[in-house]
Structure formats: C-alpha cells, structure tokens
Amino acid sequence: MTLSERDQQHIWHPYTQMQTSAPAIPIVKGAGAYLFDEQGKRYLDAVSSWWVTLHGHAHPYIAQKVAAQLLALEQVIFAGFTHTPAIELAETLLEILPANQQKVFYTDNGSTAVEVALKMCLQFWNNKGSSRQKVLAFTNGYHGDTFGAMAVSGRSVWTRPFEQLLFDVVFIDPPTKENLPQLKSLVSGMATEIACFIYEPLVQGSGGMLMHSAEGLNELMRHCRKERVLMIQDEVFTGFGRTGKNFGCDHLTEVPDLMCFSKGLTGGTMPLGITTCINEIYEGFLSEDQHKALYHGHSFTANPLACTAALASLELLRSQETQDHIRRICKKHLEFSIKVESHPQVKEVRQTGTILAIEWKSNAETSYFNAFRDQLYPFFLEHGILLRPLGNVIYILPPYCMSNEDLEYIYSVIWLALSQTEKR
Numbered sequence: 001m002t003l004s005e006r007d008q009q010h011i012w013h014p015y016t017q018m019q020t021s022a023p024a025i026p027i028v029k030g031a032g033a034y035l036f037d038e039q040g041k042r043y044l045d046a047v048s049s050w051w052v053t054l055h056g057h058a059h060p061y062i063a064q065k066v067a068a069q070l071l072a073l074e075q076v077i078f079a080g081f082t083h084t085p086a087i088e089l090a091e092t093l094l095e096i097l098p099a100n101q102q103k104v105f106y107t108d109n110g111s112t113a114v115e116v117a118l119k120m121c122l123q124f125w126n127n128k129g130s131s132r133q134k135v136l137a138f139t140n141g142y143h144g145d146t147f148g149a150m151a152v153s154g155r156s157v158w159t160r161p162f163e164q165l166l167f168d169v170v171f172i173d174p175p176t177k178e179n180l181p182q183l184k185s186l187v188s189g190m191a192t193e194i195a196c197f198i199y200e201p202l203v204q205g206s207g208g209m210l211m212h213s214a215e216g217l218n219e220l221m222r223h224c225r226k227e228r229v230l231m232i233q234d235e236v237f238t239g240f241g242r243t244g245k246n247f248g249c250d251h252l253t254e255v256p257d258l259m260c261f262s263k264g265l266t267g268g269t270m271p272l273g274i275t276t277c278i279n280e281i282y283e284g285f286l287s288e289d290q291h292k293a294l295y296h297g298h299s300f301t302a303n304p305l306a307c308t309a310a311l312a313s314l315e316l317l318r319s320q321e322t323q324d325h326i327r328r329i330c331k332k333h334l335e336f337s338i339k340v341e342s343h344p345q346v347k348e349v350r351q352t353g354t355i356l357a358i359e360w361k362s363n364a365e366t367s368y369f370n371a372f373r374d375q376l377y378p379f380f381l382e383h384g385i386l387l388r389p390l391g392n393v394i395y396i397l398p399p400y401c402m403s404n405e406d407l408e409y410i411y412s413v414i415w416l417a418l419s420q421t422e423k424r
C-alpha cells in the first residue's frame, strides 16, 4: 500500500470533505520554501503551510537548538515549576511588543490563546463585581475553532451546525470613514455591558484576506479605551513580520490591552500559543481568595521545546538578513499587484506587507465554497505550487526565505490561471 492509501484507511483530515477530496499528498521532506513528496516532486509552499512557516522548512538553526533542548529537558509541569526557555521567551517577546504588555500566559495554539484572552477579560470584570459580559467582534473575523473562539468569529458555514450553542456576540463591521460615527455610538450605547473587543488588526485572514485601514482601527481603539472596553488584539496570523513590520500593532498608534500569538511564533516548527496582557488585568486576579485565580491550563503549557523553537525563530526574525527578505517580498508583491490589478479577470488586489490577495471576478458570491477554488487548487498543484484559495480569493504569503525567482514563478502561474479562466 502507498502512504496515501494507508492514510485513507485511518486518517480524518481538517477542513476536508473526506468523500470528495483528492487523497492527501504525502510529504517526506521540507527544505527552505519547498516541500517534497515520495516521488521527489517538489512543491513551492506559497502559503507557509497554513501561515506558520517563517524561515523555511526544516531550518537547521531552529533544529539544532530544539535538538539540544530535547536532550536537556523535554517537558515539565508548568504549575509550581518553570524553566529557562519559557522565561527567556517571555523576556524576548515583551521587548518587541508595546510597552504596556507585561505578563505572558502560555498555551499551545491560536484558538487557546484566544480562549485565555476572553477568559481573562470576562473573569477580570467578574472578579471586580462588574456585570460587563458581552464581547464585541468584527463580522468576518476569525479567531479559531474551539467553542469560545468560534463564538467570537463571524458566523459562517464553519459555525452553522453549532450556532445555537455559541454565546451571543455583538458584531460590528470593520471601521471605514463612513461607518465610524455609527460604530462609536453603538459601542457607547452598550459600553457598560461590554467586557472586551476582539479583532484581527489590519488583515482579516480566514475571512478572505480582508483589509482595513490603520487610521480607522486607531480611532475605534481610542473610543474603546474611552469607554473602558478591554481590547484583545489577535495577532495569531499578523504577528512576526507578516504585515511587513513585526506586528500589526507596529502600524498603529493605539495599543491593545491583551494580545494573542501562535502560528509564526515558533517559526512554524512546533505548536505554541501566547496571550499577553497589561499589569492591570493580571492584578485583577490577585487576591487572598483562591476563587479569583485564573483556572486555565493545558498539559503542554509552555513546552520547553516549543519555547526554544520560538526563541530561535525570534533570533532569526530580528536578524538583518530576515528583515531584508521581508522588505524584498513586500516590494515584489507591490510590483506584481500593480501589474495584476489591470487583468480583466481581477476584481480587487489587496496587499499588506508579505500578504498578497487577489480576488477573482466571479458571478457567484465571494465565499469559501466558490467553485473557482475547486479548479484553482489542483491547477496550482500541477504546476508545483501549494496555494489554497479562499473561494475566489487567491493569496500568497511565502516563507521569508523564498527567492525572487520562486516568487516570479508563482506570479507567472497566477497570471496563466487568470488568462485561462478568461478563455472559459
């Protein structure tokens, strides 16, 4: 039996209709921006393996650091105990976050980083005896697949089977010049009920790489600050260079109260999640009363190997070489976006930093299940490129090590796909 056949016998894959999807492609090796299958066919990883890979696959520096840590300490309970990688990672990350972020809480993925942020806010008010219980969030937002994270994500086909069970959330559209007065009066109208506002800064990833302006978000954040609504900035996707700067917050003048990280945190090497917060929130849990503590934790909280991978990845991210790569990719994306915008099949091109999204013209409504996806995904694979369109939105977010030649190859295949859909 081939690996594919053995896979099909027992494995249930994420985000996959198992009856109609093509068999999973077994990958046996990764190197830089490439993945290799059993036959040695290579695929350019143009989506950074679901938005996590920063410095390329099987990066030797991260591998060497993790291997050494594996021989020193692989795991230890994180209640009552601590370890150097967790301490050093907290120190290093806080150095490059807004100065108001003072405490670090570890989990092991983006959804749980969000769950923790929500629980911190809700219990913060509860500990104070306040009745603030509502959450404010953006329509088309995405914050993860566990129940709390799902509840604060926009309602979609992904959440539909569970809709009755999701707690109520006040959804607002991302800010524009036109709707800001209305958004602000809505927040003011229910301010004393709102515990927190959760949002993806500048780019709504899973929602279709939708982008809003820093000015609009700044103004909405200033208003939330005024109304004492706690702000959770979900940087699970936008963190670690994706937007062209280290974090979404580096584009903003306002600062959030809590932040969530995962995905690129370990350079895409190991699962790890982090929720950071301001001292005031942390202090809201300090008490002689045991009941006021935050009772949340996961078995692998702050796993030393994952923390070590994150430290090594941050070191690489802060190097001149990586910063130059990020600038280079932003520039290449911009050049191509100007060219591709003029293609008759293109409805809109959106770019923030290393994220480039191209929305195809389509008669059907823009959605995840747009039929284009089913034609485009195999088309790109045939050309040796891993691109996963979100419906009729194609996006490229490459590992930062991807060469100009590889980027140009991807652009040329996208152009080819556009020209072929034109003919049909």
Ligand SMILES: *Cc1c(COP(=O)(O)O)cnc(C)c1O
Pocket (backbone or CB within 6 Å): 109, 110, 111, 112, 114, 142, 143, 144, 145, 200, 205, 206, 234, 235, 236, 237, 238, 262, 263
């Ligand atoms: C992917 C994502 C999450 C969820 O992270 P997982 O590690 O997949 O659970 C949360 N928020 C945003 C903005 C994301 O893009």
